[in-house]
Amino acid sequence: MGSATERRGIPDATVTRLPEYLRALTSLADTGVTSVSSEELATVVGVNSAKLRKDLSYLGSYGVRGVGYDVTHLSDQISSALGLTRDQAVAIIGMGNLGRALAAYNGFASRGVEVVALLDHDPAVIGSRIAGLTVEPVADLPRITSEREVTIAMLATPAGSAQEVADLVVAAGITAILNFAPTSLELPADVQVRKVDLATEVQILAFHAQQSRLGGLPAEPVLTEAVQ
Amino acid sequence: MGSATERRGIPDATVTRLPEYLRALTSLADTGVTSVSSEELATVVGVNSAKLRKDLSYLGSYGVRGVGYDVTHLSDQISSALGLTRDQAVAIIGMGNLGRALAAYNGFASRGVEVVALLDHDPAVIGSRIAGLTVEPVADLPRITSEREVTIAMLATPAGSAQEVADLVVAAGITAILNFAPTSLELPADVQVRKVDLATEVQILAFHAQQSRLGGLPAEPVLTEAVQ
DNA sequence: AAGTGTGAAGTCTTTCACAGCT
C-alpha cells in the first residue's frame, strides 16, 4: 500500500484508526466529557489500550501521566494530523442510486467533508437538482476541480466505466479517489485509492459465518468482549 | 488458542482478498479466458503475484506448474472456500437514503448476495415498496430471520439507534453484521462485524492527500504501478 | 520453458510490561 518515506511517518495502520478515535472523541465531547484515559477511549473504540497509546504517540505527547488526555486538545491534534483543518471538498461522480445516496448522506458535514459537486454524463440527469446541488457534466470536471478546490472524488459509476472516469479524474488534477465501483483501478502510484465494495464485504462476512457454523460449539469459550 | 484442530486456518488478510480474486476471475471468464497465470491475475487485481500464489495455496494446490490456473475451477474453489455455495440472504435495516440505495443496488445478485428483507421502525415507511420488497417492522426480525434463513444484516440506521438495533439483530439469531452507522458496536465475540464508514474513508484519503502536498515532489520516484 | 508452491527472510503491526512523570 501507500508507503510513507517520512521520518515523521505515521504507520498506515495507525492512520486508518485516527478517524475512529476522532469520532469517539467528538461523541465524548458532546456528552460533556473533558478528559479521558487511554483505557476508556480504547474501550469505546474497541481496541487494545496499548495500541491506542502507541498510535497517539506517533502524533506527539499529548497525554498527562496519571491523568489521561484532554478531549478537546486531542481532537484538535488528530484533526490536524489528518489534515482536516479545512473541509475536504468532494466531487461525486455517477448519479445512480448510490451516488444519490452519497449526495444526500448527512453524516459528512460534521466530520469535515463537504460535497461540492455532483457529476454524471447522462444528459437526462445533468441539470437536475439533488440534495441542493445541480448535476453537472463530467466534461466540466477540470474547471470544477480548480474552481472549487476539489481534493477527493467519489466514484459511484458502474464498473464498466470506472476506469475511464478515473482517468478523467486524475487528468483533472485530483489525487485521491474513493472507489465504489466493483473493479480495480490502474492509476499512477501517486494517486491514492481506497475502495468500498459492498459485495466483497458481504462475502468476507459469509466466510466467517461459515466458519462459526463449521467450528460449531465445541471448545472455545465465548466471552463478551469488544472486538476489532 | 492455536489448538491442533485441523481446520484450515486461512489468514484474515487472505480472506479479505479472496472476494477480489473471485470478482476478477468472473470478469475474465466473461471475456472468454479459460486459463490464467498468477502473474496475469495479480496484475488485474493489483497485488504481488507471490502474495496471490500464497493466498491460493491456503485453499489447496489448484494450479498447474508451467501453465497456470483454470479460471472456472479456481472460481469454484474460492466460492466454496468463502461459503458461497448458496446465496447469502441479507436483511437491510434502516430505510433512509443509504438503506434504499443498498436495497436498489444491483451489484449483489451476480455475486451471491440476495436481499430478502427490508426493515424499519418508522410506521410511515413500513408497508411501502422499495426495489420490489415491502418494508417490514423491525419487530418482525426474529420471524423473518428464521423463515428466510437470513445470515447477514446490513445496518443502515442513524448512529444513535445502531447499538439498540444491533442487539435486536443478534437476539434474532443473526451472527454477521455489516455496519454502515458511524459508531462502534459492542457485541458478543461470536458475532462478526465489519464496518463501512464513509467519512472515515474520506479522512484517511485526506491524510494521504496532505502528505503528498507536504512531501511534494522531492525524492520518491513515481512508478506507474497498480496499487491498493 | 514456464509457472506453481513454499521455506526463509524481511517488513509491518500488535501486545507486553514497566520506567518515568504528575
Added chain:
DNA sequence: AGCTGTGAAAGACTTCACACTT
C-alpha cells in the same frame, strides 16, 4: 497511585527466490 509513553518481544503479513513439476 495512576496512567502515559515506549523499548522489546511476539505475531502477522509480505516478498523473495528457487526447487520442483508439467
